[in-house]
Amino acid sequence: MKLLITGGLGFIGSNFILKLLEKFPDYQITNLDDELYGSNHQNVLQVKNLNNYEFVKGNITDNSIVEKLVSKVDIVINFAAESHVDRSISNAKPFIDSNILGVFTILENIKKYKKKLVHISTDEVFGSLESESASEDYKLNPSSPYASSKASAELLINSYFKTYDCEVIITRCTNNYGPRQFPEKLIPKTIIRAELDKSIPVYGTGKNIRDWIFVDDHCSAIEMIIHKGTEGESYNISASNEIDNITIIEKILSFLGKPLDLINFVDDRPGHDFRYSLDSSKIRSLGWKPKTSFEEGIKKTIEWYQKNKLWWNDIDRNILTETPWK
Structure with missing residues (x-):
């Protein structure tokens, strides 16, 4: 093919x-x-x-x-x-x-x-x-x-x-989420900023939910x-892993042994959707199902960014400023 x-x-x-x-x-x-x-x-x-x-x-x-x-x-x-x-x-x-x-x-x-x-x-x-x-x-x-x-x-x-x-x-x-994700997104940006001991910006209360x-x-x-x-x-x-942003950030900080006071709450963005959720029963009927639990996946992701600092060191550092994410 x-x-x-x-x-x-x-x-x-x-x-x-x-x-x-x-x-x-x-x-x-x-x-x-x-x-x-x-x-x-x-x-x-x-x-x-x-x-x-x-x-x-x-x-x-x-x-x-x-x-x-x-x-x-x-x-x-x-x-x-x-x-x-x-x-x-x-x-x-x-x-x-x-x-x-x-x-x-x-x-x-x-x-x-x-x-x-x-x-x-x-x-x-x-x-x-x-x-x-x-x-x-x-x-x-x-x-x-x-x-x-x-x-x-x-x-x-x-x-x-x-x-x-x-x-x-x-x-x-x-x-x-996973390896090779551009650092303007929630998980890689949190990992990298935590590794650099920089504050983690969070929109609103951080309670917005994503799957x-x-x-x-x-x-x-x-x-x-x-x-x-x-x-x-x-x-x-979808993988049925509905988790709010602040919980994910806290998990990453805990895994890295970083303090929670790195979290910095900022004003919410315009039109910020609170929750997304998909019913994926249709594709599951074809025989597909996710194999990676969130705990396993986030561990793999954090370890990849830790082992591949040359990859993200080459990224424009303006991307790593205190601007929140999607």
């Missing part, structure tokens, strides 16, 4: 490439990435010299590049996206460009060359939920410009299925959907 992975130098995309080539060493993978702030070539060092792996620098909004690559593969898996809520609040345009126009560019070529698309979306398209968990047909109700751009992409993808009979599948996942999944489990779900998913369908992916 020949696959085009977009955004493959980022967190989830790079982990997916590593896991897929480990399990299917005969697959051919082309990694299209524009080398923006969240991209890191160190993420794919172990495969970069393989004969069945190729890196191409480029943006998914560039039709000439996308058309050339799509025409040569069997399936496109679109990880490429602007994904940080705070950045979308400050400037929404990059999110419109990448998350909507970029998806449009891919769809036009999927239609033209009759290829398959698996699009990676997010639980944030459903907005904040008080108590229930969103199934695949739950109403879209995004809060932030980021979430709205992802919801818009979903609507566009569905229209290409209904109007042009394109072979498309949407996946939505809860909050990922956390270890990145390897997300990757295994995507792999199953590639092989067993039904075109025109969407699949929610």
Whole structure:
């Protein structure tokens, strides 16, 4: 099988490439990435010299590049996206460009060359939920410009299925964590700032709830959907680990032996969703289930950042300032 992975130098995309080539060493993978702030070539060092792996620098909004690559593969898996809520609040345009126009560019070529698309979306398209968990047909109700751009992409993808009979599948996942995650996100930023004995900024009371999944489990779900998913369908992916932010921070500080007084509560951000939750019974009916408990996953994650300080030492230190996170 020949696959085009977009955004493959980022967190989830790079982990997916590593896991897929480990399990299917005969697959051919082309990694299209524009080398923006969240991209890191160190993420794919172990495969970069393989004969069945190729890196191409480029943006998914560039039709000439996308058309050339799509025409040569069997399936496109679109990880490429602007994904940080705070950045979308400050400037929404990059999110419109990448998350909507970029998806449009891919769809036009999927239609033209009759290829398959698996699009990676997010639980944030459903907005904040008080108590229930969103199934695949739950109403879209995004809060932030980021979430709205992802919801818009979903609507566009569905229209290409209904109007042009394109072979498309949407996946939505809860909050990922694990090795190689860019340090502007909650868990890596907390680990790194704690390692540096710097204060940990927390929005509001820190009681906002997210459902956390270890990145390897997300990757295994995507792999199953590639092989067993039904075109025109969407699949929610979750691990049933609903935990509030302050509890996660306290767990990390405890593991590292750091004092709780590193925690610094700051003013909440505009439109901050309180809780996300997904019902993932549909993909579980295909035989998938998460294998990594949160306690095991957070331990693996902390140890990875401790062992790979050269990886995060190369990151722009402005990312590690006292600005909270998604």
